[in-house]
Amino acid sequence: MNLEVDESMEVWARIRYRQPLQKAKLYKVDAGLYIDFEQKQSAITEGQFAAWYIEDELIGSGVIS
16 A cells, blocks of 8 residues: 555554554655554654554554654
């Protein structure tokens, strides 16, 4: 799946290796990608990785900035 600028999609995502997957929405913006988690996440730090999935299939990841 390839998102264009201003498009979004529902995904499952996590920011920690053993964290359960969380419902989120992935947005494509001019500067890159933005993840909006349904449940508030704590202690997200620049330099961590985020990974997003459709069902249990990894479809992407990136460094948090």
